Amino acid sequence: MTALKPVPVPSFDERTPAPGAGQKRLAILGATGSIGRSCAQVIAGSPDRFAVASVASGRDGAALARAALALGADFAAVADPAGYADLKSGLSGSGVEAAAGADAVVEAALRPADLVVSAIVGAVGLAPTFAAISAGRAVALANKETLVCAGSLVMAAAQQAGARLLPMDSEHNAIFQALGGRDPASIVRMTITASGGPFRQWSAERIASATRAEALAHPKWAMGPKVTIDSASLMNKGLELIEAHHLFAVPAERLAVVVHPQSIVHGFIAFVDGSLIAGLASPDMRTPIAHCLAYPERVHSGAVAPDLASLASLTFENADLVKFPALALAISALAEGGGAPTALNAANEVAVAAFLDGRIAFGAIVGLVARTLEAMRAAAEISIPATVAQALAIHHIARDRTTGLLA
Numbered sequence: 001m002t003a004l005k006p007v008p009v010p011s012f013d014e015r016t017p018a019p020g021a022g023q024k025r026l027a028i029l030g031a032t033g034s035i036g037r038s039c040a041q042v043i044a045g046s047p048d049r050f051a052v053a054s055v056a057s058g059r060d061g062a063a064l065a066r067a068a069l070a071l072g073a074d075f076a077a078v079a080d081p082a083g084y085a086d087l088k089s090g091l092s093g094s095g096v097e098a099a100a101g102a103d104a105v106v107e108a109a110l111r112p113a114d115l116v117v118s119a120i121v122g123a124v125g126l127a128p129t130f131a132a133i134s135a136g137r138a139v140a141l142a143n144k145e146t147l148v149c150a151g152s153l154v155m156a157a158a159q160q161a162g163a164r165l166l167p168m169d170s171e172h173n174a175i176f177q178a179l180g181g182r183d184p185a186s187i188v189r190m191t192i193t194a195s196g197g198p199f200r201q202w203s204a205e206r207i208a209s210a211t212r213a214e215a216l217a218h219p220k221w222a223m224g225p226k227v228t229i230d231s232a233s234l235m236n237k238g239l240e241l242i243e244a245h246h247l248f249a250v251p252a253e254r255l256a257v258v259v260h261p262q263s264i265v266h267g268f269i270a271f272v273d274g275s276l277i278a279g280l281a282s283p284d285m286r287t288p289i290a291h292c293l294a295y296p297e298r299v300h301s302g303a304v305a306p307d308l309a310s311l312a313s314l315t316f317e318n319a320d321l322v323k324f325p326a327l328a329l330a331i332s333a334l335a336e337g338g339g340a341p342t343a344l345n346a347a348n349e350v351a352v353a354a355f356l357d358g359r360i361a362f363g364a365i366v367g368l369v370a371r372t373l374e375a376m377r378a379a380a381e382i383s384i385p386a387t388v389a390q391a392l393a394i395h396h397i398a399r400d401r402t403t404g405l406l407a
């Protein structure tokens with residue numbers, strides 16, 4: 001009998017740094033929002049693992065100053081110049097550099113960092129994210145507009161610059177983990193789940209006249225108001241299908257949505273051999289955030305993995321495209337491609353804001369988006385954007401069209 005020879009253990013990934021290789025430097029765009037605050041919690045749980053180079057936010061200068069101080073950032077940029085005075089006074093005497101405007105946010109994205117977190121809500125997040133990707137930076141993506149508004153351009157730029165994209169949205173993060181580097185050509189179907197939102201069991205008539213408070217009462221996730229309304233209409237799931245199409249290079253016809261009210265399974269992939277690999281986690285954004293921040297390592301997130309025996313049952317049902325026409329509209333925009341998802345997203349932003357302001361009924365949101373797309377098609381305004389500037393031009397035309405239809 002011969003003794004077993006020791007076998008060298010391969011590391012999980014050649015990018016895994018040696019223990020003690022130092023802190024990962026982060027640039028956090030959207031430091032004051034829901035994702036940014038969860039990032040701060042994960043970072044606080046592993047202070048030896050992360051250092052924050054820069055932070056940025058949309059408009060709240062005072063909150064950004066507090067985030068910059070709490071995270072120990074060197075540079076803070078607020079996109080809206082109106083937020084500069086609050087940022088400056090909040091940082092006075094701290095030595096943290098303050099700046100304002102769109103260019104300052106791009107500068108925050110390009111400060112030396114190992115990972116850029118893209119979590120600024122809205123189209124204002126697109127330019128700095130695109131700049132970071134074009135510079136070859138690793139980017140953790142939570143900003144939807146980057147892929148919905150300009151997905152083909154962003155993915156081409158990432159490939160050209162060798163930038164790694166890490167999906168921070170819970171569904172895409174679960175899919176990314178389930179995919180584990182397997183060949184996209186072996187995928188039969190890629191499915192993201194929807195909790196179904198607060199109106200899952202409501203009638204179409206009742207949904208149409210839902211109040212602001214009812215639409216904001218999401219059963220599973222605590223998120224910002226825009227994405228919460230999109231979760232109630234299932235538009236959010238449609239936007240996520242568009243993101244998945246770009247991120248994972250899977251054609252629209254192989255993408256699907258399944259309603260799963262428990263929000264434990266966030267996504268799953270069926271492969272040609274009949275295997276189904278799913279990504280499970282508790283409905284807590286700290287898990288995908290920690291996964292992206294530490295990738296390819298793992299850190300404590302503060303969340304714990306679901307206890308399946310105590311959950312007892314996980315249920316799944318097909319999404320009702322009649323009751324949730326926003327999802328159907330997004331699926332058709334995905335199939336149409338080009339500038340259609342760009343226009344859909346922009347029109348939806350204006351329509352959701354109008355609902356939140358009490359100007360239109362919940363049921364009117366999707367109609368307004370559909371009429372915007374029709375008007376733009378009739379005017380030949382939905383071209384295939386060849387540059388980010390062209391994508392943003394379609395975005396702004398759609399916003400103006402929707403605003404016009406509201407008047």
Ligand code: MG
Nearest residue numbers: 169170171240
């Ligand atoms: Mg999501």
